[in-house]
Amino acid sequence: MSNTKELTISEVQHVMWQMVTEAIEFMETNHLHYVLTGGSALGAVRHQGFIPWDDDVDIALPRDEYEWFIREFTSEAPTFKLRNLSTTSEWFYAYSRIVDTETQSEGRWAQMNTGVFIDIFPLDAVPQNGMMRRLVFSAMKGLDVLRNSTRRVAFRTDEKHKWVKQLLTGLTKRVGTATFATMQQQLALSVNRRYANKTNLLDLFVISGLNGARELMTVDAVRTADVATFNGLAVRVPQDVNNYLTELYGDDYMQLPVYAKRKTHATYKKRFNK
Template sequence: MREITELKELQKIELEMLQEIDKICRHYHIRYYLAGGTLLGAVRHQGFIPWDDDIDIAMPREDYEQFIKIMSHKKHPIYKLLAIECTKGYPYTFAKVVDTRTRLVEEIGKDLHQMGVFIDIFPIDGMGNQKEKAMQRLMKIIRLRSRIWEAALKKDEIKNKERNLKNQMIKSAANGLIKIIGIKRCYHYMMKYVKQETFQDSKWIASAVGGAGIERELIERKYFDNMIEMEFEGKRFYAPEGYEKYLTNLYGDYMQMPPKEKRVASHRGKIWWK
């Protein structure tokens, strides 16, 4: 096995994966958007943010579920879908497409034997038509999602460990209850709540179960109603037509470069070719 240490090599693997996802989505008429730092990179750099080491995309829930159904049955020679719906032991409430030629070991979820270089795929859900209620809904989903993640992962893998002893005990009890009930059953309970509102019928939307999951994620659906093509590393991929509003919500003055000390990759782990 050869370790992948050069950022450019990692970005090349991810770009090839994104091209294949784009091809599948276009073929099956699945809506997707470049998201987060990937969209920021497309707008500000016409490609990767120079120090970025991952790709994020997002899909309306209906399209996300169609994508999971297609990819979980598709025998692709290189790429494999990981999702809580179809992957035993997978702890996250969003999907990943991984390059099976590679092996990735992260600090979080290091026991996931199927993990390789990946692209994160976040579902976008409806939050309803009233902003205040949409915010309350978003926060409840974030709490449910966090409990599932923490129960699924080992205690020593949880980032930002709770320092307060009382809160530690509450979290430990909640996580223990989820483990007794079962991760998948808790996920299905969360999804019943999530699906009470739909993307198409909501004024407000958010990537509640996968993205940053904070107030900045809440946005009016009108900014995502239409897709536009945008250049990324010399290729064309889809972005929301209202990308300016979305990026402003997330980053403020998104065209302003961060200070040099913050220009670092966000993920930790080791990667090898198998």
């Protein structure tokens, strides 16, 4: 038998920090060009650590180094496992996560299949030409809409186009989340192969459905990254990090958002055997 205990945000961040330090130590030891991205880069700059209410960490590597990492990395903690489409059936994402298998999560609006986690993203080469870039981003966005629709468990009462989304969810659930995640991964691999030697631009392409082109960065911005402090640890963030954060969050990124916009991904619980 087992029971569960809901984790506080501090407890969630404690588990994530164990994952982060182990992953970054491995990356540094093997000279991988990782960078913290998204809210993790913002946390490093604005808070010198976690955003107080944040419940995930984003780490990205160029595609070739990402593929090497997911082949070679094994956590020394018995409950921390690297999960992705290659290791886990019915995986929901076109990227990897290190997850704590002693915990479970419950999303308010979308189904999740991990406990406490940190994200490990590939940075893929994308077209230098703006028209071609918009074309491939649109294809990825479409797949992401379909993938996310399979995970929906609830809809807001005031949600735009609610009935259309409910109908789409009914149809796509028959296909399954992993199918669309696999299609996203295949698209990213194909685009990266095509443009790897033809462009100087990298992007978190597999999640471009979320942020569009706002996380475009050059190869040099990753290879000669800035250094920031995260919980006392020196970490890599995209070169010219202030410009990166302004593009992603706006000119006032150093200001705390109002309480209503301080969002988390899920509720987390730890399992205990009795």
